[in-house]
Amino acid sequence: MDNTLWADRGQQLPGEASETEPQATCVGVSRLGSMQVPANAFSVWMQLRGSSWVEGREGKFRLRRGDWIAFERDSRPHVQADRHGVCIGLTLGADALRAAGALADPGLYAGRGKIELHDARMALRLWRSSSTRLSTLAGADTTTIVGTLRPLLLQLAAIQGEMTANIPLCPGRSRMRKRQVFGRLQRARMYLDGNRDRVVRISELAELTSFSSWYFSKTFHSLYGESPQSASARMRLEHAAELLGSSQMMIGEVAAACGFDNCCSFARAFRARYQMSATSYRKKMAP
Template structure:
C-alpha cells in the first residue's frame, strides 16, 4: 500500500487529476489544508473522507454545495467532481482511500465497491483524534498501518448504521440491495445539500432511476419515511443550524431554509425541537 501526503498552506492548491483511478486502489492519500484559501479540486480517484478540524470547509460535490464545520464528516464517492476550499483560519483533512487499501485494513469480508457510501456523518472528538493521528503518521513518512486500521474501524462503525436500510432494499443479492441503497442515498444527499431549493419528486425519481410512484414506494419502504418528510426534516435541521450560527432574522432563516409559509415553519420547528425558533436564538445568546 502506497501513502501520499500533502500539506496545503495559505492559498495552496492541489489538483486531484482527471479521476482515471490508475493505481488508486492501493493508495492512501492524505491531504491537510491549513490556512485561508487552500483549494483541493478535481475528480476523486477513490472514495474520499473530508473532516474539518477548525473553521469552515466549503465544498462543492458535483451539484451539491456544503459548508462543513468541526464535528461533521463527509464521504464523497469515487468519480465525483469535488472542490474543497478552506475559509478563514481553517484546518481540515481529506483522506482518499482506495478499495484495495481499505480492504487490507478492514478484512476480506468487506463488500464490493463502493466500500464507503456517500453521506454526511457526525464526527466525534475521538474520531477526529484518529484522523489527526493518521495525518501525523503519514506526514512523517511512517507506515500508517495501525492509524489507518483505527480510522477504518471508526468509519465502519459509522456506516454500520446503513445496514438495516440496505437489508430493506429490493434485490436478491447483497450486491443488488447495496446498489439500490446507493441510488437512494444519493437522493438523500441531494436533499440535505439543496433542501432550501424548490425540489420535486419527479427529479428525485429520475436521479434514482425510478418512476415517481415506484420511487416513493421504495424510498418509504427502505427509510420508513416519505421523501417529503425527509426533505422537511432536512429543512428544519438547516434552520436550526442557521439560528445558532448566523445573525439572520427568523423570517429570513425560514425563507432560506425552504419554507415559504412562516406560520407553517414556526409550527414545524416547535414540534420538531420542542422550542420556538426565537426561543432557541435567545437560549444561544444567553449561553454565549
C-alpha cells in the same frame, strides 16, 4: 502524481484528472486552503479542527469539528477550510474502491455523520502512517496499495458502521444488490441535506438514483422511516434552527434561505416541529 496532497494557507489545488492518477491519495486542507477532488475518485473527509465548506454534485455542506462526509466518484467535491480549519481525507479510484469493499466489509459509502474524539485521533494517526507508506509505493499495484491502507480503511468503515448497519433493510436478493440500492439511497439523502435551501422534487431524486419515482419513494421510506418529502422538510427546518441560533438574519430571511415561500408557512411548520415560534426559539438559544 503525489500520493499525498495538502492545501495550506490559502493554497488552491485543482482537481485535474490525468492518466497517471493514483488509486489512493491522502489529502488535506487547512487555514483557508482549498482542493477539488479529481473526477472518478471516491472521497471521504474528516473535520479535525475549525470548519470547512464542501460543495459537490449533491449540494453544499458545512463541516464542523467532529463531522465526516463521503462522496461518490462523480461528485467532484470542492473542499474549502476556514482560517482555523483542518480537514483530512482519502481519495480512492474505482479499482481501489472495489478492493476496499472486499477488504473492509461492507465497504465505504456516500454519507455524513459524527465522529467521536477517540475515533478521530485514531483516524489521524492511521492517516499519517498511510501517507508515509504510500510515498514509498510509487508504481505499486492496486492490491498492494489497498493492503497498505487496510488499517485506515477499517477505521473508516467502523466510523460508518452505524450508517451501513441499515444495508440489510434494503430490497434485493443478493448482498451486492442491497449494497447498490443502499449506495443510491444514501446519495439521495445527501442530496436532500445539501439542498436545504429549497424544495427538492421527487423527480430529481429519482433521476439521481436511476429509480422510478414510485420505487424510490417506497424504498426510501422503508429504509429511513420517513418519506423523502418529510425528510426534506425536517432538514430544512433543522437548517432554519441553525440559522436562528448562529446568525442575525431576520425571520423572513431565514424562511427564504430554507426554501419557504412565505413567513406564514414557515411559522406554522417551525411551530409544529419545535413547539414554539421562531422568535421564541432564537431567544431561547441566545447566550
